[in-house]
Amino acid sequence: MLLTLIKKSFVNQKKAMAVMIIAVAVGTALAASLLTLSLDISAKVSKELRSFGANIVIRPKVAALAGLAGQPRYLREEDILKSKALIFWRHNIVAVSPVLLVKDPDTGIPVLGTWYRHSLVIPGEQLPFVTGFDSVMPWWRIYGTWPATNREVLVGGMLAERIGIAVSDTVTAGGRQFRVSGILNTGGKEDEMIVGDLQTVQTVFGLPGKVSQVFVSALTTPMDDSAYKDPKTMTQKEYEKWYCTGYVTSIAKQLEEVFPGSFASPVWPVAETEGLVLDRLELLVALLTALSLLAASLTVSTTMIMSLLRRTKEVALMKAVGADRRDTALIFSAEAVVIGLAGGLAGYLLSLGLTDYIGREVFGAALEQHEVLFPACTVLAVLIAMVGVFLPIRKAQQIMPAVVLKGGE
Amino acid sequence: MNTWFFYFLKKSVFQRRGRFLISSSAVMLTVTAVTALVTVSSGIRDKLGSQLSRYGANMIITDTRGRTISEKTAGDLRTLSADVREFSCQAYGTIRTGTDDVEVIGKDLGGLSGYRIHGRPPEAVNEAMAGVSLRDALGLKEKEPFPLAGSKEILTITGFFERGSDEDAALVMPLATAQRLLGLSGVSAVLLNVDTRAIGGFEQAASARFPHLRVKTLRQVAAAEERLLDKVRLLMLLMTAVVSFSSVIALGSTMGATVIERMEEVALMRSLGAAPGRIRCLFLSEAVLAGTAGSVAGYVLGFIAAEAVSKTAFGEFVSISLAAGPLAFVCGILIAATTAYFPVRNAMKLMPAKILRGNQGA
Numbered sequence: 001m002l003l004t005l006i007k008k009s010f011v012n013q014k015k016a017m018a019v020m021i022i023a024v025a026v027g028t029a030l031a032a033s034l035l036t037l038s039l040d041i042s043a044k045v046s047k048e049l050r051s052f053g054a055n056i057v058i059r060p061k062v063a064a065l066a067g068l069a070g071q072p073r074y075l076r077e078e079d080i081l082k083s084k085a086l087i088f089w090r091h092n093i094v095a096v097s098p099v100l101l102v103k104d105p106d107t108g109i110p111v112l113g114t115w116y117r118h119s120l121v122i123p124g125e126q127l128p129f130v131t132g133f134d135s136v137m138p139w140w141r142i143y144g145t146w147p148a149t150n151r152e153v154l155v156g157g158m159l160a161e162r163i164g165i166a167v168s169d170t171v172t173a174g175g176r177q178f179r180v181s182g183i184l185n186t187g188g189k190e191d192e193m194i195v196g197d198l199q200t201v202q203t204v205f206g207l208p209g210k211v212s213q214v215f216v217s218a219l220t221t222p223m224d225d226s227a228y229k230d231p232k233t234m235t236q237k238e239y240e241k242w243y244c245t246g247y248v249t250s251i252a253k254q255l256e257e258v259f260p261g262s263f264a265s266p267v268w269p270v271a272e273t274e275g276l277v278l279d280r281l282e283l284l285v286a287l288l289t290a291l292s293l294l295a296a297s298l299t300v301s302t303t304m305i306m307s308l309l310r311r312t313k314e315v316a317l318m319k320a321v322g323a324d325r326r327d328t329a330l331i332f333s334a335e336a337v338v339i340g341l342a343g344g345l346a347g348y349l350l351s352l353g354l355t356d357y358i359g360r361e362v363f364g365a366a367l368e369q370h371e372v373l374f375p376a377c378t379v380l381a382v383l384i385a386m387v388g389v390f391l392p393i394r395k396a397q398q399i400m401p402a403v404v405l406k407g408g409e
Numbered sequence: 410m411n412t413w414f415f416y417f418l419k420k421s422v423f424q425r426r427g428r429f430l431i432s433s434s435a436v437m438l439t440v441t442a443v444t445a446l447v448t449v450s451s452g453i454r455d456k457l458g459s460q461l462s463r464y465g466a467n468m469i470i471t472d473t474r475g476r477t478i479s480e481k482t483a484g485d486l487r488t489l490s491a492d493v494r495e496f497s498c499q500a501y502g503t504i505r506t507g508t509d510d511v512e513v514i515g516k517d518l519g520g521l522s523g524y525r526i527h528g529r530p531p532e533a534v535n536e537a538m539a540g541v542s543l544r545d546a547l548g549l550k551e552k553e554p555f556p557l558a559g560s561k562e563i564l565t566i567t568g569f570f571e572r573g574s575d576e577d578a579a580l581v582m583p584l585a586t587a588q589r590l591l592g593l594s595g596v597s598a599v600l601l602n603v604d605t606r607a608i609g610g611f612e613q614a615a616s617a618r619f620p621h622l623r624v625k626t627l628r629q630v631a632a633a634e635e636r637l638l639d640k641v642r643l644l645m646l647l648m649t650a651v652v653s654f655s656s657v658i659a660l661g662s663t664m665g666a667t668v669i670e671r672m673e674e675v676a677l678m679r680s681l682g683a684a685p686g687r688i689r690c691l692f693l694s695e696a697v698l699a700g701t702a703g704s705v706a707g708y709v710l711g712f713i714a715a716e717a718v719s720k721t722a723f724g725e726f727v728s729i730s731l732a733a734g735p736l737a738f739v740c741g742i743l744i745a746a747t748t749a750y751f752p753v754r755n756a757m758k759l760m761p762a763k764i765l766r767g768n769q770g771a
Contacts, residue, residue, distance in 0.1 A: 016666075023662045030655040037648070048640060052464070052633040057573050062545035068509040068578060139628040187628035228525075265541075267573030269523030273464040280460060281641065284453075284722040288446065291714055292652045295442035299659040302435045306428075306666035354651065362644045 017335075020304060021343045024381050027300040028347025032377045033354045034289040040359075040367045041285045042278060046219050048363065049274045050094055051138050054215035056252045056271075058264045074100075074210035075259055077198070082258035083216065084129050085122050088244070089251045092219040095135030096120075098211040100201050104173055109159065110193045111173050113201025113211075116146045136217045137186070143167070144182020150203070152181040153196040174204035216255060220248040222275035248274075297384050304336075304388020329393050336389040340382030347381060348374050414691065421695050428667060432696070433703035435663040436741045439656035440707025441714060444737045446652055448715035450645040452727035454638055456719065458604060461637070462494040463522050466600035467630040468608065470615065473623045477595030482619065486599050489614055492607035499598045500584055502591035505558045506547065512579035515587020527551075528568020534586050538568045540577035555580065562590060605635045657744055664748035668692060675753070676761035685757050692753045693746055700745030704738045711737065 060073035080098060084090050100113040115132035122129050133140055144167045147153055153173060155165050160183050165171055169180050173194050184195050202208050227247040231239060243250050248266040256264040315328055323331070352369065359367035422429050470486060472478055477500075487496045500515035518530055528551050531537050539549050549555065555564040564582070571577060584596070603611050608626055615624045678688050712729065719727040 019662045019665065023659050026655040026658045030651060033651060034648070045637075045640075048637055049633075051636055053629055059542075062542050064545055064548060068511065068543070068546050137629070139632045187626060263541075265571050265573040265577070266525075268525050268571065269465050269573075271573075272523055273461065276460055276463065277457070277637070280457070280722055284449070284718065287718040287721060288449065288648065291445055291718065292442050292648075295438040296652070296655060296659065299435050299438045299656060299663065302431050302438075303659055303663045303666060306431055306663050358644070358647050358651075361647065362640055 017339065020339050020385075021346065023300050023303040024339055024343025024385055025346035025350060027296045027384065028344050028377050028381045029350035029354060030296045030347075031293050031380060032348050032351030032373050033358070034292055035373055035377075036351065036355045036367050036370060037358065038282075038285050038289045039370060042282050043219070043368065044359075044363045044365070045278055045281050046274070047094070049277060050217045050219070052270050052273065053139075053267070054097070054136050054217050054270070055220065055248055055267050055274065056216040056218055056255060056264055057267055058214040058216065058255055058259050058262050060212075061261050061263045072212070073261070074207065074212060075214060075262055077202075077209045077211050079259045080211075080214060081120060081122065083214075083255055084120065085124070086258055087251075087254040089218070089246055089254055092246055092251060093216060094219060095131045095217040097131065097133045097136040097215045097217075098198060099213050099215065100198055100205075100207065100210060101212045102174075102201065102205045102207070104194075106175065107172065109173070111201055111205070112190060112193045112195045113198040114195065115198055118198075136215050139187065140190070141185040142182045143185065144180075147181050147197055147200065150197065150200040151178055153178040153194050153200070154182045154184040155180050156191040156193045156195065157183055157185045158191040159193065174201075176204055214259070218248070218251050219246065220251060220271070220274065221246040222278050223247055223249070223271070297380075300384050301388040304339075304385060305391050332389045332393045333386065336385040337382055340385035341378060343385070344378035344381030348377050351377075414687070414694075417691055418694055418698070421691070422698065429695075429699055432664060432667050432699040432745070433706070435660050436700050436703025436745050437707040437710065439653075439660045439744070440704050440737045440741045441711040442656055443649065443653045443740070444708050444711025444734075445714040445718065446645070446649040447732075447736070448712060448727060448729070449718055450642070450649055451732075452719060453641060453645055456723040456725060456727065457638060457641055458634070459494060460723070461634045462602035464602075464630060464634075465523060466495065466497070466602050467605070467627050467634065468601045468603055468611070468624065469627060470599040470601070470622050470624050471597065473621055477593050477597055478599055478622070479595045482622075483596055483599050485618075486601070486615060489618070490603065490607060490611050492604035492611065493601055494604060495600075495602035497600050498584060498596040499600060500587040500591060500593050501597040502587065502593070504560075504580075504590060506556045507558055509547070511543065513587055513591060514576065514579050514581050515584040515591075516581065518581075518583055523572060525571040526568050527570070528566075530570075531567045531582050531586075534583060534589075535563055535565060536567045537564050537580045537582035537586065538570050539566055540579050540581070541569055541571050542577040543579060544569045546578070560590070564590075602630075605631055605638065660744055661748040664696065664745055665752045668749050668752035672759070673765065675757065676759070676765050679757075680761040680765065688757065689750075689753055692749055696745045696749035697742055700742040701738075703745070704741030707741060708734055708737045 058075065060075050063073070075098075077098060080096055083093055083096060087093075097115055102111050102113075103109075104111050116134055117130055118132045119128040119130050142154060144154070153171065155171060160166065160180075165180055167180055167182060170177050171180055171194060172178070173196075178194075178196070184190060198211070202210060226238065227242060227245070227249055229238070229242070231242065231249075231253065234242060243253070248271045252264040252266050256262055318328060318331070351373075355367045355369070359365055470478070478498075483498050487493060497517045500513075502513050503510045504513050505511070518532070521530055524530075526538065528538070537555060539547075539555070543549065547556070549566055549569075551566055551568060553566055555566055557564055564580075564586075570581065582590075588594070588596075601611075608631055612624050612626060615622065675688060675692075679685070716726050719725060
């Protein structure tokens with residue numbers, strides 16, 4: 001008997017059910033989309049903030065009391081591979097750019113050797129790691145082309161203007177002639193330098209396998225008070241926790257460990273701003289999500305309430321026919337569950353499309369999906385449907401069949 | 410419109426207080442969410458922008474002739490545009506220790522950011538802090554005087570800093586101290602953080618007014634700022650669109666359900682002889698009334714929510730978006746009216762007798 005009533009109520013109310021399912025689906029889509037966004041926004045903005053430049057720099061350790069005018073110190077180019085192959089946080093290393101800075105003894109012009117779209121083969125990885133200043137310093141602009149051979153170099157914009165050099169001209173560095181393949185514009189001190197491929201500069205100035213500094217662009221976790229502590233003053237437990245969290249300081253420490261004779265520092269202006277911006281945005285998105293979810297679930301509930309309040313006549317009939325309080329409650333609850341499940345499923349599928357679109361439009365990459373949201377949102381949908389049914393159920397149970405059927409309320 | 414109309418309207422609202430409240434609540438919730446989102450979106454550029462400006466300067470102005478910039482000129486540059494968010498001056502030079510030439514940077518040390526400091530930053534006029542590379546190279550110790558050569562000045566090291574740049578091999582001190590040590594009457598560079606949208610205009614204005622100054626945009630900062638702000642704005646826009654859309658749909662179904670519920674009433678009115686036009690008018694007026702009440706409440710609530718969100722996330726209040734108010738108001742009413750219109754029209758098409766007999770939704 002009960003089942004017949006439930007079945008009938010679905011069949012007779014096709015249109016109304018459809019309306020409620022749509023409302024729940026839309027609400028669920030919104031909830032799932034916003035939650036997916038909140039969970040992924042940190043990672044996406046973190047990646048975006050990498051365009052501010054390197055947040056870690058590795059430099060040769062300054063020998064104590066060596067004085068500033070001591071011998072130039074270098075790091076080993078071969079150690080760079082370890083940053084992507086060995087350290088605990090290697091998957092957070094987005095880009096690496098080594099530089100070798102030499103002052104030409106003849107001309108006095110600074111010469112810079114670096115990587116541009118350099119392919120680094122990492123043992124155990126199928127694809128090579130392509131990196132260089134184009135990844136670490138995306139605001140550097142080349143007018144012309146990057147040197148294709150070891151007989152070509154770039155000239156910084158300000159230097160080119162000063163000595164009257166253009167593309168295809170010849171320039172001297174380290175006692176050799178080079179063809180200018182392009183002009184480099186960085187907005188920084190590189191505009192006054194001659195810039196070439198790392199290997200070329202190493203060969204010309206007799207410094208094979210050596211680099212002056214290594215710039216690293218890494219995805220980091222925003223700093224908190226515990227992260228600012230001096231590692232030497234941490235307890236074993238604190239140290240482990242710090243080491244295993246992707247703070248810019250702990251990643252820097254791990255990089256220091258694989259470069260003998262180095263000290264690695266976070267580039268604090270970049271690291272600080274990054275942390276600040278991430279914290280703010282995360283909070284903002286979380287708050288807006290909460291607000292929207294609250295509004296959406298309440299609106300969906302009101303839809304449910306409205307749809308069901310008008311069926312008092314039907315309930316009166318049911319009661320007159322013999323359904324008791326428990327039965328009416330069951331019937332309405334069954335409806336709510338079906339609506340919740342159907343709407344929840346539809347909503348979740350809709351949210352997949354929505355988050356895909358938002359991810360691609362804003363960040364150029366799909367947002368990370370969390371499968372747990374599917375059951376979570378469906379349960380939420382059913383719960384909201386039940387809440388929306390609760391009031392009418394209460395009212396339904398209070399109805400005196402005779403009064404309603406005769407036309408009263 | 411006669412007294413009958415207003416009587417009915419009044420009865421409708423008061424006797425069915427529950428229904429009216431539900432309809433206007435639905436409108437209110439929608440308007441709240443949309444208002445909050447629009448208000449926050451409109452202010453996000455400023456809020457986030459001022460966060461980013463703490464990164465540092467995105468423009469640097471020096472003298473092409475290698476001289477210093479006078480305090481007066483620096484002041485003029487600062488007031489050249491209202492879009493100047495951060496302003497500071499720096500003095501550069503070198504001083505000698507026993508065997509080395511050490512770089513000196515004098516700057517405004519209030520609100521120092523981008524430094525990790527061990528010890529404390531210099532405050533008094535004869536204090537300085539040294540970069541970690543300098544510390545290691547010269548074996549400097551905290552609270553001891555810096556080994557200045559050829560000067561009667563005593564410079565006390567108050568601490569050491571790490572910045573992650575070439576500055577780590579320099580001495581940083583208050584601007585006045587540097588000026589005195591280096592014998593400068595003005596400043597070596599003026600650093601500004603200008604709203605990225607106004608950078609081009611500022612560059613032109615500054616170059617025109619002071620042709621002997623070189624005005625350079627630090628592309629590293631400016632480009633990255635712009636990119637991030639664009640993305641965040643786009644994100645907010647999409648979020649607002651998604652929330653608005655879904656709220657409207659949910660609202661629509663609520664309003665629709667409200668009307669469907671009262672089809673019997675409509676049928677009764679018609680069988681009593683009421684003109685279809687009048688009935689439509691009545692329902693629409695009810696919807697508009699609910700819409701108005703909901704919109705006003707929603708706008709107020711939305712604004713409060715936006716301020717709460719802004720204060721929590723950015724520590725500042727966001728200014729009222731004048732567009733949001735009337736927009737939300739009109740939208741609320743329009744949606745309420747539209748979503749009430751169609752069910753009413755459908756109800757009107759049906760034969761009153763059929764409805765009254767109980768064949769609902771036939």
